[in-house]
Amino acid sequence: MGRSILGLTLEDNDIKAILLQARVKGFDVIQCFHIRIGEKAASEVVNELNQQVRIRPDSVYLTINTSGISFRVVRLPFKDTKGISKALPFELEATLPFPLDEKVIDFCYYWNESSAHVITCLLPRETIRIWLEELKKVNLEPEVVDVSIGPISNYILKQNEHNNFFILHLSDNVASISIIEANRIAFMRQINGSIRLNTNDQRDLLKFVNEVKMTLTSYKSSFSPSYAPTQGYVFGNNSYDFSLLGFFEENLGIPVSSRDILSSYLADFPKPVIPELDTSLVFPTALLGIELRPAFDLRKEAFPRETKLPSLLRYTRLTLILLALLLILWGAREFVNVNIMETRFQKLQTQLISIYVSTFNETKPGQDPVASAKAQLKEFRKRFKDVDLKVSSIKTIDILHDIIQNIPDNIKVELDRVFVDSEAIQIVGQSDSYNSIDILKNEFQSIPYISESNIQSAKADKTGKNINFEIRLKRKG
Template structure:
């Protein structure tokens, strides 16, 4: 069975879409598009125009959509909490973030991811992302107008950063910058974990001025991360992507300004499940990386930021599966009915068999003891007759010493005072003696138990065969041999 996954990367100045078909035969890229956002036309926004173009060029029917929300419209915070439970974190998160956010928390949708920081074992480090409900609602309304209802809405650029954190050497520190024409987002990857996310505007009067503005923001962000997490680290390199790096020398100029290697990302080169196919025609990595990473996250089942929660959680399960659910319900009722019918038949035949067995038992009893005319419970009456026959079978002069276990237990119970701290946990009865095991609070108590039992008429002799103190609970474990 195949699945179609649509990765929809929505940015401040463009929309990129990658449609992947995943089946048991393999995973292939069916189609891809990159459409710059146009200006607002009458009552339509640029996003609607771009989505219309994508819908005309790509068959989006029956596809699962994973979309990104523009990263520059999201507020990010790094916080620490003293516990790890998801439920507790969700409860206290609004109170922790409220003093630091420019909007009331009730107007925001907040999600978070965990980050692992060395030497921070006693606290849980989080990156939180908060988006205004009104903007998210407008975003989803625009998508739904084109029959696109994404299962996941995540942070723009985050899927690519997440993919890099898994592809790259986990013992090194990396920088990933998602660059648009006038905005950029930084993801700092520390030892395989995303440690910080920040978005900021960049001045783009000229290429040199744009790079100077961008690198200045990067240095300030790195300094802020050292202060926030209390770490002293060095970057091993950086990766860039986005529609703002179309100039050929962009990465080299950044490398000279920052002093460490900068490389353009090509997610298609890293993706194992897509390595068997050549790049599609007109594929430009820095324009399609984020959309491809969105689709790959869904295929791989990776978890991360998702703003489809609370009032924006998916509510289409019943509508999409109504027919299947009804069929399943009918099948369940049918199976349940057959089950009850089977129980009824089993009960009926069991009663018939029981009546037949009772008749056979009565027949055996009457043939064995024909003198008994009043038959009430043939099994019990037969037991009594057998016991009487055994007593009558004793030879003359023989005596039968019959001491019942219940009588012994009753004697022990009466002999030991109720206020004595003693627990009996083993009782083994033989023909001539009884072995009793238990525990009590002291050796004196063992002696008291022995003396009390010696007063009973049915016991000939009491012997303490063992008495030891348990190392763990400090109680005396004892064994008594009682001669009958």
């Protein structure tokens, strides 16, 4: 099963919901419904919503389309997000008829060749706080909070073939207009009042159309003189009334149509779908979790989400006790291991000293063992020069001494192995050059009990820096 997503749209009189199930390609509409708010408290509405949701969604997204939303457009000399965030409150404070701390602010930046400005959205802080708290209680906390016109605009932007157009979203008490220029949201405005328009009430209808016309003209004169919309889209109340669409088109001088966003996805959905529900407008809200970006995120800064900890960490006291016990057990084990290692090391050290002392029995107590060994080797050398030894009486340690003493100081040689038997001595090692190996062979030839010195092999290693060699010394006798 794919990820399930619940899209919610909050309006003045009701809350609309759509539940989607994502598939590999596309998604299925599982459920769509609305709940009338009326005189109900937010907690009561949310509990009713929670009871109607058939499956627990993986993600929840909320958009708001209530009266009290305010849009402002501000020109700033920079477009970096941090700079705008700092400067925006100072720019807005003098132009607002209400205290700024009562509102949640977010913005999006628009620019083209002729214009650059910040579109700011302000929403009552208390409205967002109440609904977030109630939704969180039933485990339906939204990840993103946006205004409804935002995801609707982004959805049409993704589907549309026009570069410049406008969108009207009509609901019971408010209407929102979004102006699109060069395939970007360039302007937003909310028009308050009764928006249940019909062609029988020409006066209210004409008044509303003039508001739309004034908004388009104001944007053109203030921000983009070259702006000319080629299409208008109407969603919401009476948006499928052809005479209403014709009235808009006649008075605005622009082609105006409506678009059923959700119809293609409801082919297999149980009928009937309530016409006035207009669930299609909640659909882009749910798509925030799949393929759309929000125009604004009104909870990110003002109401940041708490990071969900693993269930084990939610029981803090028990978790700390368990961690303390684990640390104690681990510390005890490491302490025992260290003691065992120290005991073994001391035994090994004692054994090594015993072996060394038995080999070099002339070492004095407290004397450096290495210095003592060197002194004893020199003494062996003197003895060897003064006494005419037979080959059979030469000891292995004397042979090793003679080999080491016949290595010149000016050449670099490392001995790996020395094999000694009654007939020959085999020496395996490394040197830095072939010339050094030849010098070494000649030096070994001068040892009194060596009759012949031959290089059996000399070959460079893989790095090419060292020469591996084998020299065979034939013993006299």
